[in-house]
Amino acid sequence: MTSDAIVFEGLGFFLYRSTARDGLSAGDLDNIRTVARQRNGACDLSGCLHHEGGLFFQWLEGPQTQLRAVVDSILQDSRHRDITVLDEGPLTHRRFQHWRMRFSDRDQASLLDWFAQSRASTVDPHDYAGGVAAFLQAVSV
Template sequence: MKYVIYISTSTSLFADAELEGILTISQKNNAINKLTGMLLYSEGCFVQVLEGDALAVETIYQKIKRDSRHKNIIELAQGQLTERIFPFWSMGFKAISNGELEKFEAYANPEENSLWDKDADHPALIVLKTFALSNRL
């Protein structure tokens, strides 16, 4: 199983409704492709971890890189996993605005230690935790 972690900059700031749309579509597509992961957003910056079958991860990652809603995509890490870090999240999500996004089952509060408990030394969790806490999500 493969994982990839990247960071990018949005071409404009996203409203909650736009983020909700991205999340809804991502969760549907990721479930179809048996991908799991986490997406964090704060003030125009995204960081994402995708995990799953190598071909599916690479296919979706290439699609993400062509998406005109963001730029400056920097791959931070990629590698192999023996088991998923986010096994139950077709796309976990966290944005700076709590509001309506809390209704999603995979909405995560980085202040809750349980988000970081599993395999805390893995690069995916280190990147996500650093991003979330430094942006005060």
């Protein structure tokens, strides 16, 4: 029996908040969603994008090399600005296994409401990145 090593590249994740460009239309959002789902599918990435109050919150996960390439594109995209990295790092299990890019907005759930309610829940209101990640995971569309 051979002992050829099969190297599986580790998974990583990237979580950020950004400000949507002024006047971003429903068509722009549609385009972002469509391109994201196509490219994420081709790159074996998964994740979710939440749009609320002129802000984007996105969790993206997958093999590190593909993740980095797509994140680089996202960082240069003029449809948003003031990109703040909330968290990033290695990942043992995907959180959005079945979503090439789940999209949600204020109609589905509100991050502001989530934080307001989190005072009374198990989510630590001082852990902003953890709260955003927990919210994104809890949103069911």
